[in-house]
Amino acid sequence: MNTRDASLTLFRGGVLGRLSDLFYRRPAILLALLLGPPLLWIGVVYVGSLLALLVQSFYSIDEFSGRIVREFTFKTYLELLRPSNLDIVLRTVLMAATVTVASAMIAFPIAYYAARYARGWVKGLFFIAVMLPLWSSYLVRVYAWKLILANEGVLNWGVSKVGLSPLVEALLSLPVIGGPSLTFSYIGTFLVFLYLWLPFMILPIQAALERVPVSMLDASGDLGARPGQTFRKIIFPLALPGIVAGSIFTFSLTLGDYIAPQIVGSSRLFIGQAVYVHQGTAGNLPMAAAFSMVPIVVMAIYLWIAKRMGAFNAL
Amino acid sequence: MRFNRSGAPRRLKLAAIAGLLFLHLPLVLIFLYAFTTEEKSYQFPPPGYTLKWFSVAWERQDIWDAFMLSLKIACIATGAAIVLGTLAAAAVARTRFFGREALSLLIILPIALPGVVTGIALRSAFDIASIPFSFWTIVLGHATFCVVVVYNNAVARLRRTSPSLLEASLDLGANSFQTFRHVLLPNLATALLAGGMLAFALSFDEVIVTTFTAGQQETLPIWMLSELVRPRQRPVTNVVAVFVVIITFLPILMAYYFTRGSETIAGQGK
Numbered sequence: 256m257n258t259r260d261a262s263l264t265l266f267r268g269g270v271l272g273r274l275s276d277l278f279y280r281r282p283a284i285l286l287a288l289l290l291g292p293p294l295l296w297i298g299v300v301y302v303g304s305l306l307a308l309l310v311q312s313f314y315s316i317d318e319f320s321g322r323i324v325r326e327f328t329f330k331t332y333l334e335l336l337r338p339s340n341l342d343i344v345l346r347t348v349l350m351a352a353t354v355t356v357a358s359a360m361i362a363f364p365i366a367y368y369a370a371r372y373a374r375g376w377v378k379g380l381f382f383i384a385v386m387l388p389l390w391s392s393y394l395v396r397v398y399a400w401k402l403i404l405a406n407e408g409v410l411n412w413g414v415s416k417v418g419l420s421p422l423v424e425a426l427l428s429l430p431v432i433g434g435p436s437l438t439f440s441y442i443g444t445f446l447v448f449l450y451l452w453l454p455f456m457i458l459p460i461q462a463a464l465e466r467v468p469v470s471m472l473d474a475s476g477d478l479g480a481r482p483g484q485t486f487r488k489i490i491f492p493l494a495l496p497g498i499v500a501g502s503i504f505t506f507s508l509t510l511g512d513y514i515a516p517q518i519v520g521s522s523r524l525f526i527g528q529a530v531y532v533h534q535g536t537a538g539n540l541p542m543a544a545a546f547s548m549v550p551i552v553v554m555a556i557y558l559w560i561a562k563r564m565g566a567f568n569a570l
Numbered sequence: 571m572r573f574n575r576s577g578a579p580r581r582l583k584l585a586a587i588a589g590l591l592f593l594h595l596p597l598v599l600i601f602l603y604a605f606t607t608e609e610k611s612y613q614f615p616p617p618g619y620t621l622k623w624f625s626v627a628w629e630r631q632d633i634w635d636a637f638m639l640s641l642k643i644a645c646i647a648t649g650a651a652i653v654l655g656t657l658a659a660a661a662v663a664r665t666r667f668f669g670r671e672a673l674s675l676l677i678i679l680p681i682a683l684p685g686v687v688t689g690i691a692l693r694s695a696f697d698i699a700s701i702p703f704s705f706w707t708i709v710l711g712h713a714t715f716c717v718v719v720v721y722n723n724a725v726a727r728l729r730r731t732s733p734s735l736l737e738a739s740l741d742l743g744a745n746s747f748q749t750f751r752h753v754l755l756p757n758l759a760t761a762l763l764a765g766g767m768l769a770f771a772l773s774f775d776e777v778i779v780t781t782f783t784a785g786q787q788e789t790l791p792i793w794m795l796s797e798l799v800r801p802r803q804r805p806v807t808n809v810v811a812v813f814v815v816i817i818t819f820l821p822i823l824m825a826y827y828f829t830r831g832s833e834t835i836a837g838q839g840k
Contacts, residue, residue, distance in 0.1 A: 269745075271745050271746075271747050271748075272745045274745070274746065274747075275740075275745035275746035275747065278746050279740070279746075282665065285746075286661055286665055286667060289657045289658075289660050289661040290657070290658070290661045290667075290673075291657075292653070292654055292657055293654040293655070293657050293658035293661075293677070293717065294658075294673070296650075296654050296713070296714070296717070297654075297658075297673075297676050297677060297714075297717070298676075300692075300695075300710060300714055301676070301679065301680060301688075301691075301714050302676065303695055304688075304691035304692045304694070304695035305687075305691050307691065307694045307695035307697075307698045307699075308687075308690060308691040308694050308695070310694075310698065311694035311697070311698065323697075361589050361592070362589070364582055364585035364586045364589060365585075365586045365589040365590060367582065367586075368578055368582055368583065368585075368586035369586070371578070372578040372582075372583075379826075379830070381590070382826070383823065383826055384590050384593065384594065385593070386822060386826060387819055387822055387823075388593050388594070388597075390768055390771050390772060390818070390822050391771045391772075391775060391815070391818030391819060391822060392597070392775055392811075392814055392815045392818050392819075393775055393776075393777065393778075393791075394775060394777050394791050394794050394795060394798070394811075394814070395597070395600060395775070395794075395811045395814050395815050396596065396597070397798070398600070398794070398798055398807070398811055399596035399597060399599055399600050399811075400596065401612070401798065402596075402599055402600070402603055402612045402614075403596060403599065405611070405612035407611050407612055407613045407614065408612045408613075408614050409599060409614040409615075412614045412615070450592070450593070450596065453589075453592070453593060454593065457589075503682070507682065507683065507684050508684065508685075510684050511683070511684015511685050511686040511687060511778075512684070512685075512686070512778070513686055513778070514777060514778060514795065517799070518798050518799070526686075527684070527686040530686050530690055531686070531781070534690060534693060534782070540693070540694055540697055543690055543694075544690060544694055547686060547687050547690045547691075550683070550684045550686070550687060551683065551687060554682075554683065554684075
């Protein structure tokens, strides 16, 4: 069937048959038919929207009338560089970085156990246990932490049962990360983000670890390496692309979230909240658009670094 | 010293189990709170247990309206995603063409970029094009990020389906449509079903993009969000939360069931 010689092809009858022959002789037509609808959709709806976003960010708002002035200007971007806005950016990036590091530390043992030791139904159980929270119930999972962190909630109840209440109070009295209660502090926001994005870190690390041959670990042990050395010199470097791949998700998702910090957190804004506030109550769509360029730029830089570290080869 | 193949070190096992408990205990708590008799706070342990809130939630018309709207949107968005995702996957998996890499990147972009970016992008496009918010603007947003899920599942399956199966079918006189119907579709079916299930779960409880593309429409997640920001009847919210967990967990479990053990390549058996 490798030959394209039409004389060898048995011509098929009927409209469908003739169409099939056409597809066979001219694969480009079939390709165009296949690609048309999704390209139209993604191209018009999504890329078009992103372009609209870019255009919108170069508009500005008339401060007196509150109407959007549809003329090209850098005014909105200059406003973005105000110290209060830069604070929001810095706060969000720091939170994203902290969440990423913490989730990598918690995800690693789970991924390692699932990749190396879990077999049969246990492995399936691990997979489902990670998949379920990854795909669903985002809002419910944020809500769960409102229940947990409430003053009268389960965390304070458990902490006071074991007599650790002074520790929580000490944490909350810390500058910056503390606050009046867990629900209204960065500690709370951090816990929610960590909980929300943890599954996104586990799966890529597990995928990377599945590919580490056991014989390599045996060899390391045979050559006299202690378990700690094997971890530092073999396992960790081979898992690193997986960690970087997972961090793309944890980083990106934290940068763009505006619901979790609104429900559990202090009144100081994150980037996502700034976008939401500007487009909603303030009606300043150009400012919201300019603000949403920040996560796009940060993610572009991040992806570029990740690519150089070989994270995409691991996927 | 041999690497221990049989048993995991106890500390690793404990850390792994603790991690999984961290992922799931909060959801167990939601179930517990759906039965509490306490109305005004999140008191733990609950002072008493009751089934009352389930019947209260059942009687609420606003919850039913929100639920039906979410269901409709999820179904239409999933349908659109299955068609578009499959077409894109078929094109990318089978042929080489100019811009192929760019297309696969483009399709993944809606979930690679933060949801708020997708949301505000659609919002500013609707603004510039003067499209009023409606049921269909929500569907448009949802379908855009649902395509990825179906696409990923379909591409993975197509890569594992041997091309010789299709060639054999064509050689034996079937036309392209018969080949699609009798050879390709049976091979793809479970992957599409799994992708569709995941897309449904994703759409059903999506809130970040929806808040930017919905006008007066209230989907179930938007209803929940407004309850979280300004609680009116907390136990009813708890019941709805339990309901959302169940209705999104079921399709994911089904998706897992449909795709498990599909590592073998069809048409490559001896």
